[in-house]
Amino acid sequence: MSIVVVAGNPKPGSRTLDAGTRLATALTGREPDHVIDVIDLGAGLLGWGDEDVAAAVSTVAEADLVVFASPTFKATYTGVLKLFLDQFATGDGLRDVVAVPLMLGAGPAHALAPDLLLKPVLVELGATTPAPGLYLLDSTYTTDTAIADYAERWSPVLAAATRTEAA
Template sequence: MPQRRVLSVVGNPKPNSRTRTVAEAVAARVAAAIPAEGDVVTEVIEVSALGPGLLGWGDPAVKEAVASMRTADALIVATPTFKATYTGLLKLLLDQIGQGELGGVPTVPVLVAGAPEHALAVEVHLRPLLVEIGASCPTRGVFVLDSTLPELPAQLDTWATANLAAITALVESRATVSQDLG
């Protein structure tokens, strides 16, 4: 069995943000739940590091990021809330991905917000965008308030109990299909 990989894509303009902290915590939960013969690797793409390459088409670093997203065993897409939705920075990257191009990669949408009024944004705005580009989002997204970050482990325990089985089942079924075809 090849090594499994969980990729976090962080759409915060600020590197090493709270959004990244949440994304990495979700990725760690997903990675720990995926059956594998060896370690499950977690990686992070900070969209802000792609810089001006996001503003045009064909940038090698952006192409590499998209290829990494397509080949991940599981994907965590995290963004802070800007104007009640995902960031324009994240949208610049996701606009580089064609309709259906992710090919069903199991994906967890994650949104970090300053106000509880934005709780639906993860389901109403981020999830449909991810589905449009071919992500498979088999569970509810993760919504975290900035003010509740100290309670993140407990929040993720609750989320994991309700959702991890669906994600790991999808990861396993995709791996089986891949082995059968390969």
């Protein structure tokens, strides 16, 4: 099973990247195979045909499980993540990919953002999203049990979905 983390934070090496990696590891019991810090793709995201962007898109499209992580900016996911997601074909760009939307924020006001804003885009691109998204407080995700609780509840569902998609 191929596991990928996509972090759409304008800051390289962000808490978003860390949280996504922690979640992927908790869900699967091992480190992700690939971690894509979208901001590292730079100006290649602004057009079509960039080799590094195409390689990242291919890595994600061929994965079994992908955690898509974003901080909450202006009550939604970031523009840099949107630029990356725009590189995928509508309807089947994420076909056979099981996706987990993850968002971090400063407070609980945007707790529904992963399900209301990020999940529909992933589904539009063809991803399977059998579990609810996860919203984490960026100030406590390393010390609270939110990731472990989510993994305990949803990893069996996600594992079953990845087996189904692979079949």
